[in-house]
Amino acid sequence: xxxxxxxxxxxxxQNRQSAYKRERDDSGKNHxxxxxxxxxxxxxxxxxxxxxxPLSSRGLSTRREQxxxxxxxxxxxxxxxxxxxxxxxxxxxxxxxxxxxxEPDRSPNFDLRDGYKDRFIKRDDxxxxxxxxxxxxxxxxRSKLSxxxxxxxxCALDVDFVTWRxxxxxxxxxxxxxxxxWLLAVTRFRGTLYISEVETEAARRDQENRTExxxxxxxxxxxFEQYTCADxxxxxxxxxxxxxxxxxxxxxxxxxxxxxRLLFSGEVDCRDKxxxxxAPPACYVELKTSAEISTPKQRSNFHRFKLxxxxxxxxxPGVPRVVAGxxxxxxxxxxxxxxxISKISHLIKNEQNCWKPTVCMNFCCxxxxxxxxxxxxxxxxxxxxxxxxxxxDVTFSIHRDSQYSFLPHWYxxxxxxxxxxx
Ligand code: A3P
Ligand code: MG
Numbered sequence: 001x002x003x004x005x006x007x008x009x010x011x012x013x014q015n016r017q018s019a020y021k022r023e024r025d026d027s028g029k030n031h032x033x034x035x036x037x038x039x040x041x042x043x044x045x046x047x048x049x050x051x052x053x054p055l056s057s058r059g060l061s062t063r064r065e066q067x068x069x070x071x072x073x074x075x076x077x078x079x080x081x082x083x084x085x086x087x088x089x090x091x092x093x094x095x096x097x098x099x100x101x102x103e104p105d106r107s108p109n110f111d112l113r114d115g116y117k118d119r120f121i122k123r124d125d126x127x128x129x130x131x132x133x134x135x136x137x138x139x140x141x142r143s144k145l146s147x148x149x150x151x152x153x154x155c156a157l158d159v160d161f162v163t164w165r166x167x168x169x170x171x172x173x174x175x176x177x178x179x180x181x182w183l184l185a186v187t188r189f190r191g192t193l194y195i196s197e198v199e200t201e202a203a204r205r206d207q208e209n210r211t212e213x214x215x216x217x218x219x220x221x222x223x224f225e226q227y228t229c230a231d232x233x234x235x236x237x238x239x240x241x242x243x244x245x246x247x248x249x250x251x252x253x254x255x256x257x258x259x260x261r262l263l264f265s266g267e268v269d270c271r272d273k274x275x276x277x278x279a280p281p282a283c284y285v286e287l288k289t290s291a292e293i294s295t296p297k298q299r300s301n302f303h304r305f306k307l308x309x310x311x312x313x314x315x316x317p318g319v320p321r322v323v324a325g326x327x328x329x330x331x332x333x334x335x336x337x338x339x340x341i342s343k344i345s346h347l348i349k350n351e352q353n354c355w356k357p358t359v360c361m362n363f364c365c366x367x368x369x370x371x372x373x374x375x376x377x378x379x380x381x382x383x384x385x386x387x388x389x390x391x392x393d394v395t396f397s398i399h400r401d402s403q404y405s406f407l408p409h410w411y412x413x414x415x416x417x418x419x420x421x422x
Contacts, residue, residue, distance in 0.1 A: 019342065019357070020076035020318065059393030060370045064175045067362035074361060077255040077318035079280040080144055080263070083137045085248040089123065091133055093140045097249035099229035100273035101285045101323070102237050110227045110325065110333040112220035112289070114239065120219055121244040125207070130196045134162060134265050135411045137252055142415075145263070156190035156415055158261065159254065161368060163195035165266025165316050170197075171367050172312035172360035174388065181389035185404045186371055189380045190415060193371055196406045198385065217331075219243065224289045224325045224333065229270045251281055253317045257361065260368040266317050281318040286310070292326040292334050303348045308355045311344045315357070367394065380407045 084097035104110070138145065138157065145157045170182050183198040210218075222243045230237050252265045269287040277283035290306055293299050310322050321340050325333040339347075348354045374396055375384040383404040388394045399405075 019071070019074070019315070021073050058374075059395045060367060061393055062174050062363065062388065064356075064359050067175060067359040067366070068356065069358065069362050071358045072258045072361050072365045073256065075256040077253040077281060077316070079251050080254045081137060081141050081252040082268075082280075083133065083250050083252070083265075085133065085246060085250070087121070087244045087246050089127075089129075089246045091136050093137065095249060097247050098268075099225075099231060099249065099270040100233055100235075101270040102228055102230050102273070103323075104228055104325075104333075104336050106336055108227070108325075108333055108336060110224065110239075112223045112325075112327060112331040112333060113216065115223065115243060116216050116219050119240075119242045121242060121246065122219075123245040128199070130406045131162065131164070131194060132408060133250070134164065134252070135408065137265065138162070138263075139411065139414050141252075157192050157263070159192055159263040160261045160372070161193050161195060162263050164197070165253075165264050165313070167195055167197050168262075168264060168316050168364060169309070169312045171364045172316070173308055173355075174367075175359050175363050176308055176355045178390045181387070181392075183388075184386045185406055186375045186384040186386060187380060187382060187405070187407055188375045188378045189407055189412065191378065193375055194407060195371070198404060220327065220331050221287075221289050225269055225287050227333075228287060228323065228325075230273070233273045233275070251284065251317055253281060255318075257368065258365045260365065260372075264316070266313075268317075268319065282320055284317075284319045286314045286319050286322045287325070288322050289325045289327055289333070292328055300351060303351045304354055307339075307344050307348060308360075310339065311341060311357065312360055314341050370394070380412045381405050 081093075082095050082098075084092045084094060086092065086097065142157070145159065167184060170177075174182075181200055181202065183200050185196050185198050187194045187196075222245055226241065226243055227237055227239050248267045250265045251268050252263065254261070254263050256262065268281075268284045270285050271277070271280070272283040272285060274283075288306075288310060290302065291298070293302055310324075314320075314322055319341065321338055324337050324339060326335045326337065327333050345357055371384070371386070381401045383399045383402060383406070384396050385399055385404055386394055386396045
């Protein structure tokens, strides 16, 4: 990825196809792009924010200019496990919901509206699952994660952050987001920081006021997945089946952004069915739909807004390609194109004032440093609520035994028990 390499003094050590640091490159070295070796940080600003809890009087800037620095170290993400959610949203510590990519024609004329009325089971999104599925995965796999360190180690898991990939995607795109703010709840427990999203009032209102057309268009993306995915290596897609959005296959990856050790999970649409394909996550394929592009203005908007989201979502877990179905106004897929994630930065090069991967990654990195700095009390019932609205700084407030607490008792008790017996 040239955009990364040109910002990365260690680029000659990198795989030509990859913006990630190889493990051997960063063992024991303090790279100069690591934020801790930079002189001019952090971006926290002091001074009261009117009308806010005084505890939130220190903020973190989201201004793009502040993050135009060298690309930070981002280690090649490693899949440490996976899990599946079935048609009733039950958790399984295995890959039973994995699907296999079946390449469509370049002009397949898929009708994405088919089945919306009669073959669609929609997940109940009023049920807030928070981090629960990830926590279940952690409990089922804690031997892979527990520190082998000394009894003095206060970190039960060998990671600094546990979260969903989707929350990190929101952080990556924050410096370029002008419409939707976010709320992220953070709890420090046994040395690890857990980050879980809280729905904003604005998002709740938007959800309640969705038009019928919008509701239907949200189905189109899932329908495209059904046209292009098979349930096993030898079968074909079944466009006559039911689309059930409860079903999911999720990868769990471990990586490091500068000095932040991350463990996160994200839903994966499908994988390359070739048995000789590279190991996960390199064999995974992200599927997307988008309006067909017929004017320069549409192309520019696609580069500036869509590709930013697509890049951020797949770059984080190391998914190397997005297969996009471009649809007309009636929901018919007229063309299909593949976008290698490592080529997206070339595609946007000619756009004026376009987004930059380094700004996204540096902002995320500073955000995580900010969280480490403020979320100091190790207590499963304390939540540091980080709040952001477009054109503002990130601020925070602290809540004890509140509606925001999100680590379930079953998790806290099991982790406490397993550590005490350690
Ligand atoms: P598209 O990506 O083709 O829009 P994902 O791409 O992340 O795997 O999500 C699959 C589909 O879920 C999306 O397909 C879209 O249909 C729906 N979806 C996901 N997030 C959404 C959101 N925030 N708003 C509306 N639809 C969403
Ligand atoms: Mg998708």
